[in-house]
Amino acid sequence: xxxxxxxxxxxxxxxxxxxxxxxxxxxxxxxxxxxxxxxxxxxxxxxxxxxxxxxxxxxxxxxxxxxxxxxxxxxxxxxxxxxxxxxxxxxxxxxxxxxxxxxxxxxxxxxxxxxxxxxxxxxxxxxxxxxxxxxxxxxxxxxxxxxxxxxxxxxxxxxxxxxxxxxxxxxxxxxxxxxxxxxxxxxxxxxxxxxxxxxxxxxxxxxxxxxxxxxxxxxxxxxxxxxxxxxxxxxxxxxxxxxxxxxxxxxxxxxxxxxxxxxxxxxxxxxxxxxxxxxxxxxxxxxxxxxxxxxxxxxxxxxxxxxxxxxxxxxxxxxxxxxxxx
Ligand code: AMP
Ligand code: TRP
Numbered sequence: 001x002x003x004x005x006x007x008x009x010x011x012x013x014x015x016x017x018x019x020x021x022x023x024x025x026x027x028x029x030x031x032x033x034x035x036x037x038x039x040x041x042x043x044x045x046x047x048x049x050x051x052x053x054x055x056x057x058x059x060x061x062x063x064x065x066x067x068x069x070x071x072x073x074x075x076x077x078x079x080x081x082x083x084x085x086x087x088x089x090x091x092x093x094x095x096x097x098x099x100x101x102x103x104x105x106x107x108x109x110x111x112x113x114x115x116x117x118x119x120x121x122x123x124x125x126x127x128x129x130x131x132x133x134x135x136x137x138x139x140x141x142x143x144x145x146x147x148x149x150x151x152x153x154x155x156x157x158x159x160x161x162x163x164x165x166x167x168x169x170x171x172x173x174x175x176x177x178x179x180x181x182x183x184x185x186x187x188x189x190x191x192x193x194x195x196x197x198x199x200x201x202x203x204x205x206x207x208x209x210x211x212x213x214x215x216x217x218x219x220x221x222x223x224x225x226x227x228x229x230x231x232x233x234x235x236x237x238x239x240x241x242x243x244x245x246x247x248x249x250x251x252x253x254x255x256x257x258x259x260x261x262x263x264x265x266x267x268x269x270x271x272x273x274x275x276x277x278x279x280x281x282x283x284x285x286x287x288x289x290x291x292x293x294x295x296x297x298x299x300x301x302x303x304x305x306x307x308x309x310x311x312x313x314x315x316x317x318x319x320x321x322x323x324x325x326x
């Protein structure tokens with residue numbers, strides 16, 4: 001079985017974009033892959049964090065992983081900082097990377113724009129990400145398109161090290177989402193739905209109550225021509241809602257267009273509220289059940305143990321190949 005690795009940062013507001021773009025794929029991959037899903041808390045501290053909130057967010061994401069259907073009997077779920085190999089391998093890879101290539105990462109450029117000096121952790125963020133992936137001899141990394149450049153860097157680092165020390169790393173492949181899987185902000189469909197947007201009605205968080213879901217959808221930006229049709233260029237708002245409806249209800253967009261021929265946006269939105277509430281309610285209920293349970297702690301501890309076992313083997317090989325240690 002091929003090995004899959006992916007990670008999500010422990011931040012609040014995990015939304016339906018994250019679900020449809022990433023988490024849903026994670027669940028589907030479990031059936032025919034050996035999957036490892038990580039909560040990347042060490043990536044989170046590349047920007048300032050409140051320690052209490054960080055801890056809560058780690059557990060939130062862990063509980064969400066399970067609530068959406070990641071099965072700890074099939075997959076390994078763990079917290080990055082619980083496995084020391086990530087930091088260890090990150091340093092080794094740092095020494096195989098160049099400031100030039102890291103300076104070219106668009107995420108770093110965006111986050112350090114107009115600043116004379118940026119946190120070093122933001123600069124080496126992609127190296128830690130490469131370490132996450134290479135530590136587990138990963139074959140496939142399911143991620144959003146925005147991570148393409150980071151995956152390319154990971155492949156470059158692995159290939160570079162293998163050139164010098166053959167057989168050190170498995171060179172992984174990215175598995176990217178289709179453009180259609182991009183969910184846009186409800187209040188401004190020219191932007192991606194995001195965890196950090198100030199307007200809470202710009203997104204539907206996975207744990208939103210039905211009343212909040214209703215409000216956000218009913219307020220969503222549309223247009224004035226009143227036709228329910230997919231046309232991302234001229235009708236980005238309705239197209240985004242159609243997309244959400246389609247993936248949540250597993251109905252082709254064409255069928256929805258037919259269903260809503262001659263109907264108004266109000267009816268369409270009302271039905272979308274129902275579809276969304278129906279899709280998210282079981283997730284929210286499972287989340288509530290597990291979030292404060294001892295079971296969650298046990299799963300994360302077991303996960304870290306299993307991950308560590310694989311990580312140690314890789315680190316042994318890496319250290320041997322580099323001539324490190326005794
Ligand atoms: P982030 O929210 O940036 O930590 O992303 C976590 C995962 O969700 C990544 O794989 C992203 O590509 C994916 N993702 C984030 N926002 C969206 C969105 N609006 N639509 C689809 N996928 C998304
Ligand atoms: N950088 C990724 C993101 O923001 C998160 C991440 C960290 C990751 N390490 C990873 C994703 C390893 C895949 C594999 O989405």
